Amino acid sequence: MRKRLRYLRSDTVMVPVGGGEEVYLWSLPACCREAVKDAIRGGSGRLAELRCGCGRRWRVASSLDELVLERFETLEKSMA
Secondary structure, X not given: OOXXXXXXXXXXEEEEOOOOOOEEHHXXXXXXXXXXXXXXXXXXXXXXXXXXXXXXXXXXXXXXXXXXXXXXXXXXXXXX
């Protein structure tokens, strides 16, 4: 049985791996938003980046969402 997700907060900011503009979670392509949800549902441990099936790779720049923070490292924490 899959773990049911509550609504993810839209204030999570993502940045493409390799550089680029920061974007809010709600403005990611639909496949990438779904990949975030799948990553949160599956497994334990923290991920440095999100890899989507479309080939895009994302890092979490900042978030106030506990589900996101439990699963992903943020840029601030990885640079400390």
